[in-house]
Amino acid sequence: MDFAAPAPDPRTMSEVAFLSPGKREQTKLANRQTILDAARAVFREIGFETATVRDIIRRTGLSVGAFYNYYRSKEEVWAALADDGARRFRPILHAEYLRASDFESYLRGAIRAYFEFIADEEEALGESGLQEAADHPYARNTPELLAVHMEVRTALADVMERGLAPRVDLDYLATACIAIAREVGDTMLQRRPVDVEAATEFCVRLILGGVAAAPRVPG
Numbered sequence: 001m002d003f004a005a006p007a008p009d010p011r012t013m014s015e016v017a018f019l020s021p022g023k024r025e026q027t028k029l030a031n032r033q034t035i036l037d038a039a040r041a042v043f044r045e046i047g048f049e050t051a052t053v054r055d056i057i058r059r060t061g062l063s064v065g066a067f068y069n070y071y072r073s074k075e076e077v078w079a080a081l082a083d084d085g086a087r088r089f090r091p092i093l094h095a096e097y098l099r100a101s102d103f104e105s106y107l108r109g110a111i112r113a114y115f116e117f118i119a120d121e122e123e124a125l126g127e128s129g130l131q132e133a134a135d136h137p138y139a140r141n142t143p144e145l146l147a148v149h150m151e152v153r154t155a156l157a158d159v160m161e162r163g164l165a166p167r168v169d170l171d172y173l174a175t176a177c178i179a180i181a182r183e184v185g186d187t188m189l190q191r192r193p194v195d196v197e198a199a200t201e202f203c204v205r206l207i208l209g210g211v212a213a214a215p216r217v218p219g
Helices: 013-017 023-046 053-060 064-068 074-099 103-125 127-133 143-161 170-190 196-213
Strands: none
Touching: 023 053, 023 074, 053 064, 053 074, 074 103, 074 143, 103 143, 103 170, 103 196, 143 170, 170 196
């Protein structure tokens, strides 16, 4: 049985529509990226709580007015960074769906990919900046993060339809998988050395055991 087909397309319609932006749009995209790169550097160096909008602006070379054309606060910049990370992670997650041969291999591949991704992000952002901002609500429910949730839900729905996973409550399962990976990932990053494989195996076994014991729902 082909696990991966039909595979959900990770790109949104808005991404397809803006594959070839005009000059004005390119300038906007470049300015946004400049701000995000500057914020990433500032948060890494002095931490999220200590950083100010002025610190970010100084690093960009843009005017104060130009900055405020895009973001109103450092919190909005952080949300944009969270979105940027989720946008870059979604194709990686989708590739794991395509590569998987069964439910367990999808879980293991997706969770390992997520842990490797956040470990790389921690190195880019800095441990202090990542941990200080991790629990803020604006870093949890951005549009792209919600799209990642939908990617996971779509994949799980498909494997249930194909009989490759027990039929349990889909919304609970998607939410639980994401929550487990998120919380274990946060703890993983606090340890030295960071052990992606051990964290992955813990999550996979926990989820598989929970699914095996979970109530079944009608097909």
